[in-house]
Amino acid sequence: MSKVKLVAKVVSQKEIAKDIFDLVIYAKEIANMALPGQFVNLYTNDKSKLMPRPISICDINKDNGSLRLVYRRGNEITGTHELSMLKEGEEVTVMGSLGRGFPVEKAENKLVYLVGGGIGIPPMLYTGREINGKVKSFLGYGDFTFLIEDMKEVGEVKVATISGCEGYKGNCVELLKQKEKPELVFACGPKPMLKALVDYCNDNDIECYVSLEEKMACGIGACLGCVCQSKEVDHHSNVKNKRVCCDGPVFSSKEVEL
Amino acid sequence: MNLSVDLCGKLLKNPVLTASGTFGSGIEYSEFVDLSKLGAVVTKGVSYEPWKGNKVPRICETKSGMLNAIGLQNPGVEVFCKRDLPFLVEKKATIVVNVCGKSEEDYCRVVERLRDEPVDMLEINVSCPNVKEGGIAFGQDPSCLSHITEKVKKISKQPVIMKLSPNVANIVEMAKAAKKGGADGVSLINTLTGMSIDIDRQCFSLANKTGGLSGPCIFPIALRMVYEVSQNVDIPILAMGGAESYREVVAFLLAGARAVSIGTANFYNPTVTMEIIEDLKKYMIRHNIEDINNIIGKVKEI
Numbered sequence: 001m002s003k004v005k006l007v008a009k010v011v012s013q014k015e016i017a018k019d020i021f022d023l024v025i026y027a028k029e030i031a032n033m034a035l036p037g038q039f040v041n042l043y044t045n046d047k048s049k050l051m052p053r054p055i056s057i058c059d060i061n062k063d064n065g066s067l068r069l070v071y072r073r074g075n076e077i078t079g080t081h082e083l084s085m086l087k088e089g090e091e092v093t094v095m096g097s098l099g100r101g102f103p104v105e106k107a108e109n110k111l112v113y114l115v116g117g118g119i120g121i122p123p124m125l126y127t128g129r130e131i132n133g134k135v136k137s138f139l140g141y142g143d144f145t146f147l148i149e150d151m152k153e154v155g156e157v158k159v160a161t162i163s164g165c166e167g168y169k170g171n172c173v174e175l176l177k178q179k180e181k182p183e184l185v186f187a188c189g190p191k192p193m194l195k196a197l198v199d200y201c202n203d204n205d206i207e208c209y210v211s212l213e214e215k216m217a218c219g220i221g222a223c224l225g226c227v228c229q230s231k232e233v234d235h236h237s238n239v240k241n242k243r244v245c246c247d248g249p250v251f252s253s254k255e256v257e258l
Numbered sequence: 259m260n261l262s263v264d265l266c267g268k269l270l271k272n273p274v275l276t277a278s279g280t281f282g283s284g285i286e287y288s289e290f291v292d293l294s295k296l297g298a299v300v301t302k303g304v305s306y307e308p309w310k311g312n313k314v315p316r317i318c319e320t321k322s323g324m325l326n327a328i329g330l331q332n333p334g335v336e337v338f339c340k341r342d343l344p345f346l347v348e349k350k351a352t353i354v355v356n357v358c359g360k361s362e363e364d365y366c367r368v369v370e371r372l373r374d375e376p377v378d379m380l381e382i383n384v385s386c387p388n389v390k391e392g393g394i395a396f397g398q399d400p401s402c403l404s405h406i407t408e409k410v411k412k413i414s415k416q417p418v419i420m421k422l423s424p425n426v427a428n429i430v431e432m433a434k435a436a437k438k439g440g441a442d443g444v445s446l447i448n449t450l451t452g453m454s455i456d457i458d459r460q461c462f463s464l465a466n467k468t469g470g471l472s473g474p475c476i477f478p479i480a481l482r483m484v485y486e487v488s489q490n491v492d493i494p495i496l497a498m499g500g501a502e503s504y505r506e507v508v509a510f511l512l513a514g515a516r517a518v519s520i521g522t523a524n525f526y527n528p529t530v531t532m533e534i535i536e537d538l539k540k541y542m543i544r545h546n547i548e549d550i551n552n553i554i555g556k557v558k559e560i
Contacts, residue, residue: 003289005528043526048322050473050526075458095528215317217324218525220289222282224302224331225317238308238333246286 003220004029005095010086011066017146019073020119021084022058028065030096036127037101037186037211037250040067041219043093044079052095053079054216054245056188058122059129059150067094070122070147098219099249102186102209107133113182114154115172115197116140117189121147123211127186128154136182140172140193173197182206186250191258198253208253214244221246229257259542260549261535263297265516266417266442266494268378270297270352273511273550274535277498277521278303278356278381278421279328280472283342284349290528294350295535297517301342303358303383306367308334313465318454323473323500324522325452327466330358330383335371347376354379356421362396362406366413373415380416381496382407385423385448397423397448400435407439419496421445424476424483433487443494445519446487447480473522476500481513488514488555502530504537514555 008025016022030040034057041052059068073084086092101123110133116124117140125147128135135155139148143163151157159167160175168175173196181204187197188211201208214226227241231254234242242248242256261272275297281287284299293299311331318325332338338355346353355377359365369380384406385397396402403420411418420436422429424447433444449470454463480499488495497515501507502523510518523530538550547553 049319050322050324050522051317051319052526215315217317217326217522218280218286218528220286220528222286222302223280223317223326223525224282224311224328225314225326227311227314227316227331236333237331238337239310239331241310241331 002033003095003098005093006030007091008094010088010090010092012088013084013086015084016070017144020146021071021073023069023071023083023086024066025069025092025094026065027067027094027096030094031060031062031065031067034060034067034097035101036104036130037123038097038099039249040069040094040096041098042069042083043095044082046079046082049079049082051217052219053083054098054219056123056211057097057126059126072119095219099245100247102127102211102250104130104132106207107131107184109133110183111136111180112184112186113138113176115176115185115187115189115193117172117193118142120187120189120193120211121151123188124186125150125154133184136179138172138176140189141166171196173200176200185209187211195258198258201253209250210253210256210258211249212244212251212256213249216245219245230255231257259539260551261538263516263551263554265496266379266419268352268417270517271295272297272535272538273517274507274531274538275354275496275517275519276300276524276531277519278383280521280524283338284346284351285342287524287528288349291532293346296351296531298352298354298378299346300354300381300519301338301356302332303330303356304332304335304338304368305330305358305360306335306364306371308332308337315464316466318463318469320452320454320471320473321475323471323475324525325454325464325469325471326449327464327469329466332358335368339371339375343375343377352378354381354419356381356383358383362409365406366409369410369413373413377416379419380410380414381419381421381445382410383421383448385421385425397432398426400431403432403435404439407436407441411440417442419443419445421448423448424479424499425451429483430486430490433491433493437491437493441493443496443516444487445496445498447476447483447499450476450479472500474500474502477506481509484510484515485513485557502527504534504541507534507538508541508553511550511554512557516554
């Protein structure tokens with residue numbers, strides 16, 4: 001079975017920036033099989049919140065079987081708000097690993113740019129670790145930063161902030177355009193960022209993969225809640241729709257319309 | 259101990275089915291569930307042509323429930339017959355195909371196409387609230403409902419269950435209309451039309467504005483409607499609406515349903531159907547029930 005649902009013990013949780021939480025859980029079976037760019041579903045205890053929360057995998061420690069999940073806490077009525085209160089030793093139900101991640105095998109010996117915007121940055125960390133090529137990261141933020149030191153472990157890091165509080169003032173795609181052209185791009189972040197990036201990559205004939213986000217229910221491809229537009233008729237849906245949860249969340253920029 | 263029930267002339271292993279639209283065509287859940295152990299798999303709605311469905315966001319969580327406005331996205335009956343049906347046959351599932359359409363002809367073409375396929379039963383969706391021509395007109399007017407039931411029955415080789423909308427003033431009238439048209443059974447309830455507004459962004463939560471409400475929050479409404487129909491119309495009922503454990507299943511059976519479909523609960527517990535079947539057996543032992551049929555319609559006044 002490639003997906004398991006289990007009760008995981010919380011190793012630690014801390015707020016690493018305003019409303020950005022860094023949660024580490026023991027989930028050995030999931031840690032063993034998870035791939036870069038995949039996500040897990042976390043379940044809240046509040047039974048009036050039915051749906052699991054899809055959260056990208058930030059990092060994996062295969063030695064001790066732990067998963068690191070970095071996510072943004074929503075307002076007080078959200079599931080992530082409840083998750084943010086999990087303490088060391090407590091338990092959380094998790095299902096994973098889910099979705100199709102970044103094709104890191106394509107990165108071998110290439111100059112690869114990892115592009116992350118805001119809460120799209122976390123999945124780029126483990127992705128960077130699994131790349132056997134030259135990695136450069138372009139991280140875009142609003143008015144505060146996080147995970148920069150971690151991202152430095154996988155390669156050179158360039159930072160852009162909209163407020164100008166750190167690094168380049170502006171967005172990370174503008175910054176990236178000023179540098180040498182990569183051979184491959186992996187990205188996760190808000191849609192406008194991904195759109196600008198995909199346009200740049202298409203214009204310059206650069207292979208690009210983007211991780212998309214959409215409201216999900218089942219997380220395993222059954223409910224068809226989380227579709228995105230595909231350029232061609234999809235073999236499964238038989239229409240121009242792909243399922244973000246199981247055909248993605250990572251897609252080639254050539255497959256999808258943003 | 260006997261868990262098997264008769265639904266429209268077809269003997270099901272047990273009264274636990276999946277609700278259309280919540281179980282794909284079984285493929286996605288086969289990793290979690292032995293499809294042959296279910297009473298039946300009720301497939302996602304199948305139309306003649308492929309349907310693209312609605313714009314996203316299509317999903318919104320609500321308290322103890324969810325709204326969906328998928329818009330009946332499906333690959334069309336040809337792909338369904340070539341890919342999904344053989345899979346279900348191979349898994350030895352009992353197969354109920356949910357049929358959707360935009361016109362009477364549309365429904366009839368799907369039913370015609372399925373005539374000689376290995377399908378055990380049809381569930382005709384005349385109650386999707388999310389597609390303008392998704393059959394809701396047939397599901398909200400008794401004479402339209404009788405008419406389309408009659409047309410479908412003329413063509414179908416399999417027993418026909420009409421899936422009714424709860425978004426009507428009188429569910430009993432609708433069930434009577436289905437029976438008048440010759441339906442072998444009725445399914446109730448489909449989702450209730452609802453809405454959600456995101457107050458931070460001050461916009462609708464769903465691209466479609468409205469969606470179908472499902473999940474535990476609708477169970478009491480579904481139970482009341484099942485009871486009303488069972489009291490007033492002599493027709494087999496497949497119940498659905500918010501069942502997430504054996505408790506709701508038992509309540510539906512006591513209210514008069516022959517079998518129960520599990521819907522939204524699959525989304526948050528992929529193995530829920532298997533758990534319910536096991537828990538039903540325990541309930542029967544606890545209450546000394548030899549045959550599950552002995553509780554159907556047997557609710558007593560307090």
